[in-house]
Amino acid sequence: MSGLFLDREFLPLRELKPSYDVVIIGGGVQGLSTAYYLAARHGIKNVAVVERAYIGAGGSGRNTQVVRSNYNTPETIPFYKESLRMYRTLSQELDFNLMFSNQGEIDLVHSDDSWRVENDKCLLNQSLGVDTHMLTPREILEVCPHIDLSGGGKLPIIGASYHPPCAFVRHDAVVWGYAAAAARLGVAIHEQTTVTGVRVDAGGTCRGVVTDRGPIAAGAVLSAVAGWSSQIAALAGLRLPLVTQPLQAFVTEPYRPLINGLVSSFDALVYISQSQRGELLAGAEVLPYNTYSLRPGFDFIAECAARAILFLPLMAKARLMRQWTGLCDMTPDSSPILGESEVERFFLSAGMGTWGFKTAPVAGRSMAEHIATGRVPAVMAPFLPDRFRNDRMVPDAASAGTH
Ligand SMILES: Cc1cc2nc3c(=O)[nH]c(=O)nc-3n(C[C@H](O)[C@H](O)[C@H](O)COP(=O)(O)OP(=O)(O)OC[C@H]3O[C@@H](n4cnc5c(N)ncnc54)[C@H](O)[C@@H]3O)c2cc1C
Structure with a gap:
């Protein structure tokens, strides 16, 4: 505790x-x-x-405040789609400013296999009324000019799926x-x-x-x-x-607006965004063990930062401000x-x-x-x-x- x-x-x-x-x-x-x-x-x-x-x-x-509906099954997509729809008007319903901010999500693709998976996801999303579509590398740069398409020379980016409705809510x-x-x-x-x-x-x-x-x-x-x-x-x-596994994230000091929306790579297992306060935020996968401990670890920062820098090299010079842990009940x-x-x-x-x-x-x-x-x-x-x-x-x- x-x-x-x-x-x-x-x-x-x-x-x-x-x-x-x-x-x-x-x-x-x-x-x-x-x-x-x-x-x-x-x-x-x-x-x-x-x-x-x-x-x-x-x-x-x-x-990390992500609200989106680009899921992968006929059962989950309507569920998350309805929740996102409700979030759009929730500030008015609750009479409380939830700082809903629609910014979009880019899921980077690095291999033909991932391209097929993301493309299938786009088709299923579209068939259920969710806007998710593929982007070319040039189109990725139009959405997020700071992305390094070479993936740090290690994970070149060949495309992305793009989900414009993705939002952040405080x-x-x-x-x-x-x-x-x-x-x-x-x-x-x-x-x-x-x-x-x-x-x-x-x-x-x-x-x-x-x-x-x-x-x-x-x-x-x-x-x-x-x-x-x-x-x-x-x-x-x-x-x-279900089992309980820890999940960590970190933020840097605040910077001027640099990224709009969520940038993630399922192959590298990392996601990056920028908070409303300007902090660059990065997160990764749940840690591979069960615990109720909320103690954060340096290994996570080192690993997650290295992955984030592959796609957003500007993060290499950002100064880390804070990291934290939460517990996830994984089914x-x-x-x-x-x-x-x-x-x-x-x-x-x-x-x-x-x-x-x-x-x-x-x-x-x-x-x-x-x-x-x-x-x-x-x-x-x-x-x-x-x-x-x-x-x-x-x-x-x-x-x-x-x-
Ligand atoms: C780093 C991180 C990033 C995440 N990012 C996202 C994201 O971007 N989008 C997303 O959808 N989800 C995300 N999640 C998951 C999301 O935060 C959780 O799934 C969600 O908050 C669960 O909400 P909850 O109300 O079920 O539980 P919680 O918010 O965990 O609340 C459970 C409460 O139960 C209380 N409690 C426990 N035991 C007892 C007891 N015996 N008696 C009384 N009270 C008790 C606890 O004190 C706690 O306050 C993230 C999680 C983490 C850790």
Whole structure:
């Protein structure tokens, strides 16, 4: 738990009620968006969000803010497309400036095989109404003149797929926007409150949670704790098909605007962008081991910076300012797990991996409908927890970009 600043809190500590209609474990974008849509769309306002540290302490305050829909399967594309559509008007809906900025994404291609994969992705995207198309090397330079087409002499660039709708949204603003809007509707957000138990009755129905501030009865419990999903599921007697892996990123000191949008290379496993404050940001794949440690490492900086410099040589002279780590709950098919679990009235918003920020609007809205009505919205149906048992996985690792 080091690095989570467990003693930090932003909201006044409020009294816990003995029972709520819904208890949501985890004050990240997934938990908070579900709370907001439960109250806003279904009139379910007797909701508690229970957060061990402070809202946004997990991946929601640590991600690299990419929101896009250029995925690789007929199930995932509509899901991410709908979330991006919702993000476009979310500032107005929440009455909170989320700093939505549409900038586009270039996925560099270095081999004939990668070209075929990216071209197939473009065709599938287009057939489902998502704008993704191939660029020639000359067209790449028109979008991003600073790219070295020789790939540092090691990974020459022969083309790219281009996804103009890709956007960046300020991550902590999304956390605070959902939290503020939910709170206005009556949702109780309890920071500094750790769930230590999940109460399941003899008939296999979830009846509430136990916290370090006392027990809470609930008509439904949602686990939305991303990297800690295995721990909370275990409290309910469940074993989930996911592992927790660390993901790091770094930013340099701020510079004048140099790159517009996201530049990534799946072959080199690196992505680069420039934040609204001017920092050059780079990230790579999840690290190849399981841990709950948030300790950043020098190996990552050395490796990731070397890869970034291949394509943006100007980064060689940039001064590194900060690096950080978050935890990702990685599923075998790189798709989220959404829906009621084998324990009745115990719901899962898990398997958020490296894609759980961009999915917050659609996943939260779908989960709220599912909890409130029992229905499974069509856009969420491919991601139900029973897909692993029923051999209906939704494999989309190639779209994750970072592993
Ligand atoms: C470096 C990095 C870059 C990323 N980039 C992107 C990106 O560009 N786009 C994208 O879509 N995704 C990205 N992701 C993934 C994304 O950040 C996560 O998938 C997403 O934030 C998960 O949100 P969440 O609300 O499910 O969980 P979290 O934000 O992790 O929130 C879970 C919360 O649960 C709390 N909690 C844990 N245990 C307990 C307990 N026992 N009791 C009470 N509370 C508890 C934690 O304190 C935490 O605040 C990135 C992740 C990282 C680390």
